[in-house]
Amino acid sequence: MVEAGRRLARLYTYALIAALYAPIVVMAAYSFDDSKFFGVWGGFTARWYRLLAHDPQAWEALRNSVAVAVASALISTALALPAALSTRKVDRDLASLLTYPPVIMPEITEAVALMIMFLKLGFPLGVVSVVIGHTAFNVAYAYVALTPAGSSGARLAMAARTLGAGPLEAFLRVAVPVSMPGIVAALALTFMMSFTDFTKTLFTKGPGFVTLPILIWNRARRPGLSPYTSQPAIAALSTVLVAMSIAVAFTFTLYQARRQPGRGGA
Numbered sequence: 252m253v254e255a256g257r258r259l260a261r262l263y264t265y266a267l268i269a270a271l272y273a274p275i276v277v278m279a280a281y282s283f284d285d286s287k288f289f290g291v292w293g294g295f296t297a298r299w300y301r302l303l304a305h306d307p308q309a310w311e312a313l314r315n316s317v318a319v320a321v322a323s324a325l326i327s328t329a330l331a332l333p334a335a336l337s338t339r340k341v342d343r344d345l346a347s348l349l350t351y352p353p354v355i356m357p358e359i360t361e362a363v364a365l366m367i368m369f370l371k372l373g374f375p376l377g378v379v380s381v382v383i384g385h386t387a388f389n390v391a392y393a394y395v396a397l398t399p400a401g402s403s404g405a406r407l408a409m410a411a412r413t414l415g416a417g418p419l420e421a422f423l424r425v426a427v428p429v430s431m432p433g434i435v436a437a438l439a440l441t442f443m444m445s446f447t448d449f450t451k452t453l454f455t456k457g458p459g460f461v462t463l464p465i466l467i468w469n470r471a472r473r474p475g476l477s478p479y480t481s482q483p484a485i486a487a488l489s490t491v492l493v494a495m496s497i498a499v500a501f502t503f504t505l506y507q508a509r510r511q512p513g514r515g516g517a
Contacts (some may be wrong), residue, residue, distance in 0.1 A: 273389035274385050282487035283319075299487040309488060312466040322382045327389035328397070328437045335397035335433065336405040336426055337347055361388055362454035367462055369455060376457035384455040385445040391461070392444055393437040400433030400468065432507070439503040443496055463492050507515040 264511055282300070286293030334350075352362065365384040374380060408426035412418070416425070427434070449464040456465065467488055470480040478484060 274292040275490075278486050278493075279490045282483055282490045284486075285450045286481065287481040288505050299481075299484045301485050301490065302484060307481060308461065308466060308479070309463075312461045312463045315460065316462040316464075319381050319385060320376065320442045322436045323445040324442040325443045326382070326386045327393040328434060330386070330390050331393035331397050331437060332430070332434070334394055335400075336408070336422075340501040351392045353388045354389040354395065358415050358450045362451045365451060366454040376455060377460055378457075380455045380457065380460075381452055381460065383446060384451045385433075388451070389444055393441050396437040396440050396465045397430065399434040400436075403429055405496065433502065439499060443499055446499075447492070447496055463488070467492065485492060 281289055283295050283297065285296040285298070286292055332352075362384075365380075365387065367375075369376060369380050369384075405426060407429055408421040411421040411425045447464060448467065450464075452462050452465055453468075456462075460471070467485060470485050470488070473480050474482055474485070
């Protein structure tokens, strides 16, 4: 009976994974379709990826996406780290009270609020406004990722201070190393949130500034007008975006898995 239950749970897990990844697999398969439109398989081809490799707009969008994501991840994590390292419960409770609402708030509401704020302040829309917009809400995700390890790091840093370590020494040699799993988690999470973001980018970008999600949306609105906007070409571009996202996720997972044996053997 127990073995049957385990087998059923295993089948359910496999079915859930298949349901999650089936649309991605179908999209990736059609990115190798020789036909310009979905529905009729025209044969296997890699021409859409060759076309993508020589697409200047795609390369520019990729550079913009990576630059914004890296900047937002670094700034968000740096801003959230002091709050996560707080040793006072009242400070942690206040930080949690202020950071959790943006996590559950509808993204369209956040995006409209950012756009109105920039317009009212007369702030020029462009790469800086996009980074500010992403960072303003990525701080919340960074704080959530940092809090468990940060609390432990803060307590150990305080213990180091009582044993004679200076503030900077306790921070660099105790708090930061202990909090490193949380720091890596915060960097990976905020990078992916920013790299794949569409809504906040759409409402805070200036004319001519394009990221990969924005480029995919622009081309998907006008299918078939050029080889770059054909459906398999859009599928190829989307597959590249998904592949990069999965690569970051797997890299973080491997990092966490490699840390576990060492921690268990300490």
